[in-house]
Amino acid sequence: MFQIGEKIFYPNHGAGIIQSIEEKTVLGKTQQYCVINIPISKMDIMIPVNSLEKLGVRTIVDQKEMEEILLDFHHIVEHDTLPWKERFKMNSEKIRTGDMRDSVQVVQDLLLRNKEKALNGSEKKMLHEVQRFLISEMILVDELTETQAADLLKLSS
Secondary structure, three states: OOOOOOEEEEOOOEEEEEEEEEEEEEOOEEEEEEEEEEOOOOEEEEEEHHHOOOOOOEEOOOHHHHHHHHHHHOOOOOOOOOOHHHHHHHHHHHHHHOOHHHHHHHHHHHHHHHHHOOOOHHHHHHHHHHHHHHHHHHHHHHOOOHHHHHHHOOOOO
């Protein structure tokens, strides 16, 4: 069970902080909701407490794990040469897991592909979205600015 003040990551919106846990009646059904502030989007969302696990909500990574993940990010690895539709599906599945390592792999793959050949519109949108989600978590883990976090997600030439 998550607590008020806890920093979490929600795969659909990025990292946030639980502001409150409230009982609400929606469509005649009363249940508890987590009210989560997502700083990078400047919005609050409500998620039913009993849906948190199913939606992939997790606590954010700690600073040590984030540093290890970013270190791996800067070690270039070969990427798959799948057709773009298969690659898009695979990357979408990785993003949905909410796992920071999976998301970093998607960013790394798309940035490398973009160096070789311009990404199509769907992949550009995916890259932008997953970068924002990662930046939102990095900001909460390491108290970085958005610019500092974005700079850490750039591949060296």
